Amino acid sequence: MKAISYSRYGGPEVLEYGEVGEPKVGPDAVLVKVRAAAVNPVDWKCREGYLDGMLEAVFPVVPGWDVCGVVVQPGVSVTEYAVGDEVIGYVREDFLSRGTFAEYVAAPVRTLARKPRNLTWEQAAGLPLAGLTAYQVLTRALGVKRGETVLVHAAAGGVGSIAVQLARHFGARVIGTASEANHDFVRQLGGEPVAYGEGLVDRVRGLAPEGVDAAFDTVGGAALQASVALLGSEGRLASIADPDVLTYGGRYYWVRPDAEDLDRLSGLAEQGVVDVNVAAAFPLERAAEAHRLSEGGHTRGKVVVTVGWEEGESA
Known part of the structure; x- marks a missing residue:
């Protein structure tokens, strides 16, 4: 073949x-x-x-x-x-x-x-991989609940774009980092876009003065540091990109194959929840x-x- x-x-x-x-x-x-x-x-x-x-x-x-x-x-x-x-x-x-x-x-x-x-x-x-990553991090590592505010990094990317859609489906408010060129796309997904780079922490705090309930890091490095600074008093943190998240009490997550999770995602796609x-x-x-x-x-x-x-x- x-x-x-x-x-x-x-x-x-x-x-x-x-x-x-x-x-x-x-x-x-x-x-x-x-x-x-x-x-x-x-x-x-x-x-x-x-x-x-x-x-x-x-x-x-x-x-x-x-x-x-x-x-x-x-x-x-x-x-x-x-x-x-x-x-x-x-x-x-x-x-x-x-x-x-x-x-x-x-x-x-x-x-x-x-x-x-x-x-x-x-x-x-x-x-499969992007969807399972988003689903498992939001449900298992972060336990996102209705009414919470979630920060998603690289919200226009493969994992981030699905994470925005799923978190909104779970009833959360989503703030997503993205380049200026992708802000309209993030809005279409249901997120509130903020630009990368210097001043990110201040821009997010302008939208969530009390901090965020959960942060989903898909980038590592500066994005992880910003996530730590933006967590509320009971905030949860997970990363798929930077094992240093463990030093801050967060979860480093490696997606697992799971037929039941993937079947749920397939169903959500058919319902129009996930694109x-x-x-x-x-x-x-x-x-x-x-x-x-x-x-x-x-x-x-x-x-x-x-x-x-x-x-x-x-x-």
Whole structure:
């Protein structure tokens, strides 16, 4: 099958498009014919070797953890899905090797949910990792409640944009940091935008003089420091970007595959609660360009790669 892979750590130039072996389908997995796969910051961080101390790489590595596609073969003990079912998944293993930037992926059923019927393939591919991150941080790490004020950093990004929508759905007021160019987008999501940079703490305090009840850091560094300064007396703090959050009594969160959570997100998408903005889509063979765009860190929503099927071809 055709796939993107890399045989050594490095920049986008190490990504190669070519033939790799088709995955084997375990008893509790299904073979998914991929329609789209999303790029996440963790993908290029893994490719650069930044996570080598945490995740072993079995080269060649096919990158990607997000997927949207069609089931073409259920494992022998799978009853949840049948051939032709449209699914989404956060297909992460505890090592790097068998990713989703490929024509096919073998996905354990514990990583999957049904594709939201109202989302395109590209939108649906961008939901699993970003959506699960936002959902799990807001519900498990921060415990956001109705009537609270939540600060979300990078509110126009992949995780941040979904976090804004979910927090609003939970009944919270959301203040979101974003560049001036993305302020209208953040407002459309239901958030109150504030600009990055010097004076951020004062700008947020102008909207929330008593501080915020919860802060969701997706950036780290200065954003984490600002979050600490803006917490109210009983404020809670979580970060997905900076382990230094632990020194302030906050939670450092690494998203977990969870079929029930993903199914809830799929349902919320079908209800119109959660939408996924696709900043750009590239064909699979141009995955290096998708990685470069993601690394730039200024995209509105998600970057995805698409896997073309021949016209008239069925799953």
